[in-house]
Amino acid sequence: MPSLLHSLASPARFQRISAHVFPWAAVLATGLIGCGLVWALVFVPPDYQQGDTVRVMYVHVPAAWMSMFCYAVMAVLSVSFLIWKHALADLAARASAPIGAAFTTVALITGSLWGKPTWGTYWEWDARLTSVLVLFFLYLGHMALSNAFDDRERGGRAAAILAVVGAINLPIIKFSVEWWNTLHQPASVLRMDGPTIHSSMLWPLLVMAAGFTAFYVVLLLIRIRSELMARRIEVLQRHRAAEGA
Amino acid sequence: MSAFTALVRRDVALATRRGGEAALTLGFFVITIALFPFGVGPDPELLGRIAAGIIWVTALLAAIVSLDRLFRQDLEDGSLDLLALSPMPLELVVLAKCLAHWLVTGLPVTLLAPVMGMMLQLDPEAYAPLIIGLALGTPALSLVGAIGASLVLGARRGGALIGLLVLPLYIPVLIFGISAVEAALAGLPVLPHILIEGAVLVVSLPLAAFAGAGALRLAMD
Amino acid sequence: MAAFLDMGGYAATVWPSYGVTAVILIGLLVFSLRQLAKRREQLDALEAERERSRNP
Numbered sequence: 001m002p003s004l005l006h007s008l009a010s011p012a013r014f015q016r017i018s019a020h021v022f023p024w025a026a027v028l029a030t031g032l033i034g035c036g037l038v039w040a041l042v043f044v045p046p047d048y049q050q051g052d053t054v055r056v057m058y059v060h061v062p063a064a065w066m067s068m069f070c071y072a073v074m075a076v077l078s079v080s081f082l083i084w085k086h087a088l089a090d091l092a093a094r095a096s097a098p099i100g101a102a103f104t105t106v107a108l109i110t111g112s113l114w115g116k117p118t119w120g121t122y123w124e125w126d127a128r129l130t131s132v133l134v135l136f137f138l139y140l141g142h143m144a145l146s147n148a149f150d151d152r153e154r155g156g157r158a159a160a161i162l163a164v165v166g167a168i169n170l171p172i173i174k175f176s177v178e179w180w181n182t183l184h185q186p187a188s189v190l191r192m193d194g195p196t197i198h199s200s201m202l203w204p205l206l207v208m209a210a211g212f213t214a215f216y217v218v219l220l221l222i223r224i225r226s227e228l229m230a231r232r233i234e235v236l237q238r239h240r241a242a243e244g245a
Numbered sequence: 246m247s248a249f250t251a252l253v254r255r256d257v258a259l260a261t262r263r264g265g266e267a268a269l270t271l272g273f274f275v276i277t278i279a280l281f282p283f284g285v286g287p288d289p290e291l292l293g294r295i296a297a298g299i300i301w302v303t304a305l306l307a308a309i310v311s312l313d314r315l316f317r318q319d320l321e322d323g324s325l326d327l328l329a330l331s332p333m334p335l336e337l338v339v340l341a342k343c344l345a346h347w348l349v350t351g352l353p354v355t356l357l358a359p360v361m362g363m364m365l366q367l368d369p370e371a372y373a374p375l376i377i378g379l380a381l382g383t384p385a386l387s388l389v390g391a392i393g394a395s396l397v398l399g400a401r402r403g404g405a406l407i408g409l410l411v412l413p414l415y416i417p418v419l420i421f422g423i424s425a426v427e428a429a430l431a432g433l434p435v436l437p438h439i440l441i442e443g444a445v446l447v448v449s450l451p452l453a454a455f456a457g458a459g460a461l462r463l464a465m466d
Numbered sequence: 467m468a469a470f471l472d473m474g475g476y477a478a479t480v481w482p483s484y485g486v487t488a489v490i491l492i493g494l495l496v497f498s499l500r501q502l503a504k505r506r507e508q509l510d511a512l513e514a515e516r517e518r519s520r521n522p
Binding site: 082134137138140141144145148149150154155157158161162164165166168169172173175176177179180183 | 416421460
């Protein structure tokens with residue numbers, strides 16, 4: 001991982017590599033999500049217990065996976081930024097946060113929509129859904145902090161520390177939420193994982209998850225490029241201000 | 246170590262002498278709790294049922310309101326730079342400031358909790374786990390809060406940001422504190438809950454020291 | 467087709483889920499692309515201005 005990050009660390013190299021990766025990621029994202037959609041909406045048979053509501057799973061579960069994956073990426077990037085001072089790592093972490101927040105929002109809203117027929121209510125303080133809600137708060141805090149400074153670089157550094165603290169705390173939060181949930185709720189509540197997954201349901205799920213991951217890469221590359229430009233703009237504006245004075 | 250105690254003494258003196266922060270925080274704690282009967286009605290049964298929750302959540306908020314000044318004042322008047330130049334590691338500086346913060350907020354809140362419990366008709370069984378939980382939990386609130394307070398130094402709207410950063414991280418402290426009370430009310434063993442609350446405190450010690458010191462170095466750059 | 471749209475009586479659950487997902491994800495994509503375009507414009511303008519001030 002460090003060597004990979006090293007090779008990506010210089011902006012010029014990043015631009016070159018990203019120019020190669022971007023079209024592939026875009027094609028993969030479109031193709032996989034397209035296949036996954038048709039598969040999930042048309043060919044997957046309705047579940048014998050949950051009926052057609054089970055189709056929500058094909059967007060909800062990959063989004064929930066991505067919400068955690070994005071945070072993990074952010075944490076790894078932040079650690080590598082804090083330890084090895086990779087110039088690009090904090091930009092990538094910043095670029096990753098809104099994408100993670102978007103996936104988390106999707107997971108929350110689809111989970112709540114799925115909850116209506118499953119639980120009879122849009123919101124149940126179920127352990128998983130509550131953990132995702134807390135994760136959403138962590139993303140909000142990260143984004144707010146990284147944009148709270150006049151100096152973008154300073155914001156990136158503070159946000160990197162926050163991301164690492166959050167990553168250390170996440171397992172504790174998850175454990176505590178599960179602890180709290182077993183304390184307050186009978187175990188008989190129908191869980192969102194539904195019945196054990198049959199392979200006819202698993203494959204489209206994996207295709208969707210792969211599609212979401214490719215889409216994440218597309219968004220990440222666009223946003224990193226945009227962050228690089230923002231940094232350059234800031235430098236030029238500072239030069240101009242210095243010359244003017 | 247004497248530098249450590251000197252710093253704690255100075256901070257406690259500053260917080261109490263100016264008739265300021267310590268008293269303000271306690272006032273906030275008491276007034277906020279007194280709002281709940283107006284919000285949910287004076288029914289003793291309902292109040293007794295949610296009393297521990299009210300006290301805990303208000304303790305979280307009371308910890309937050311006083312965090313803004315934890316490092317900012319020292320950064321602005323330059324004493325933080327002096328502390329950084331002193332032989333005491335910055336990690337210890339953070340811990341000393343957390344201890345001082347706890348002495349003027351968490352400790353009084355813990356001591357006042359039984360009085361608040363009485364006013365809210367808290368079940369007699371719940372007092373011991375509530376107070377022990379607060380005694381272990383409020384230092385963790387000061388420690389985790391210090392991370393937030395150090396990260397927002399120099400930020401726009403820093404004070405408002407702290408809550409957003411820190412409150413989600415407070416959830417485990419709240420959950421294990423409350424679960425000790427709930428266990429006592431259900432007649433179950435309280436010790437496991439208390440032990441986990443203690444473990445959260447132990448984890449937050451190094452976390453606050455290193456993350457806080459790192460953030461302070463950033464702010465002084 | 468009507469049966470497909472009805473989703474076994476769960477149209478109100480399934481279609482909004484996919485709709486919300488599409489709106490949020492495509493929305494973020496569009497927002498990111500527009501931000502990129504805007505920054506590129508701003509950067510080009512700044513670079514041009516610097517060139518001009520260097521060789522007047």
